[in-house]
Amino acid sequence: MRMAALRVAIVGAGPSGIYAAEALSSLPDLVVDVDIFDALPVPFGLVRYGVAPDHTSIRGVRDTLDKTLNNEGVRFFGNVRVGVDISLNELSDDYDAVLLTYGASSDQHLGVPGEEHKGSIPATELVSWYCGNPDAQRTLIEDSIRGVSSVVVIGVGNVAVDVARILVKAPGALDETDMPQHVLDALSNTDITDVHIVGRRGPAQASFTTKELRELGELSGVEVLVDPDDLDMDAISLEAIASNKVAARNVEVLREWSSRAPQNLPRRLHFHFFRRPLELIGDNAVEGVVLERTEFGEDGQLRGTGSTEEIAAQLVVRSVGYRGVPIVGIELDERSGTIPNNAGRVTREGMVVPGIYVAGWIKRGPSGIIGTNKKCAVATVDALLADYADGSLPARAGAGSIVSLLEEHEIDFSTTQSWRNVDIAERELGQSRGRERTTIHERSDLLVVGRNG
16 A cells, blocks of 8 residues: 655646656655646646647756656545635644746736726736636626727737747638637737837847747748848847857848838838837737837846837737736735745745745746746755655645545536546547647537546
8 A cells, every 4th residue: 555655736737836746756765645636627728728828848848847746645626726616724733845937917008198008918817718717707808809909018028929820820820729719710810910019118128038039030921121220239138149049040030021122012011119108009909019118228228218109009019028927825925926935935924824835937937948947946946845844834624635625616627537538538629620629619519528538
C-alpha cells in the first residue's frame, strides 16, 4: 500500500502548477501526494486559454504538461474555486502545504477618459474568447467586433501582437486551428481592414519577441506600415539596442518594413511608437483615440510633448499588462498585483505564513515565457521541501479526504479522467471538421463530456 509522507495541494493547473507537481512527484527519496485544483473544468491554464490557437507548436506544450497528470500520486480536480467553493483554510487542514499558482488573470487599466465606452475591451477577454475559455464574455466580444473596420491595440508585447494578428488575418486563415466554430465564424465575417498597434515608448523598448514580430510581415494580404521617424534612435534607445540583442533584432525588422514600397493590400497593420492614449472619444461608443506624442527626457523618464493626433477606430483593445487577483485569507500587493512572498514562501505583514507558497505569475508578476515558470516552480518547491525537512510545516488538522470534502460542498468537480474524456471528444469533433481538434467551450458541455465520455 502506498503511504504518503507529504501531501501538497496546488491551486492552479497552468504551467507553474503542473511544473511544481512534476517536481514534487518525481522525487527519488520521498513519496508525495499532489492534488491540483483549478477553477476551470480542464487543466493547462494559459497554455490552453492564453496562447494564440494559430501558434500550434507553443500550444503543443500542453502534451508535455499532460504527462505529469499520469504520475503516481498526482490528481486533478477541476471546476473548483478555492476561496469560493472551498476555503483556503479547509485546504490547509487537509494538506501539509498549499502552493498557489493561479496566475494573473485580471487586466491593467489605461486610466483615461472614455475607457469604459462600448468598444473598449481588455485583451484578456478577447484572448479568452478566441481560445474558447468557458468564462469568456462571448456576447461582449462578438458585439464589439461586429461592423468594425479599424482597431487600436494599446500595448507592444506578445499579447498585443497575438491580438493584432488574429484580428487582421484573412478570412479562412484560422480554419485549421482548434478555435471553437463560433469564433471562426465571427472572425471570418468581420469588416476589419486596419489594426493599429500603439506603444508609449519606442521600438527599442517594446517587449515582443522577434519571432512573433516577424510573423506579422508574413501574413497573406496584410501590409505592415511603420513610420520611419519612429525609428530615429535617441540615446536611451541606442543604449537599449547595444545591450539587448532582441531589441536590436526587433528594430532591424521594423526598419525593413519602414523601407518597403506601398503594396496597396486589402488589410493594413500600423505601428505607432512614442505615443500614449489620452482619451477614447465617442458618444458612449468608441469612435477614435487621441494619442499624445512622447519622448525620453534628460532624466531618462518618459514624458508627453503636448503634440496630439487622432486615430479613427471603433474598437480599442487594452493590452497593457496582467495582474493577479486576491484569494480570501491572503494579502495581495495592489501595486504589483502579486502575493507578497520570500523566495516563494507567502508572507503577511513581512512574516512568513507557514505552509503556504506561491509560484508563477502570482509570485513574480506576468513576465517570462512558459519555460520561465518551470524554474520558478522548482525554486518554490525547493523552499517547500526545505521547510518540510526542518519540520517547519504546520501539522494537518483534517482527515485528508478531499473527495469527501468536495462532495460535502456539493461541487460538480472534474478529474483527470474527465479531462481524458474531453480530450478524446475534442479530437473527434475536430476530425469531423477536417482539423486536429476543436475546443469545447461551454462549461456545462465540458462537465457533461468529462463525466460521460
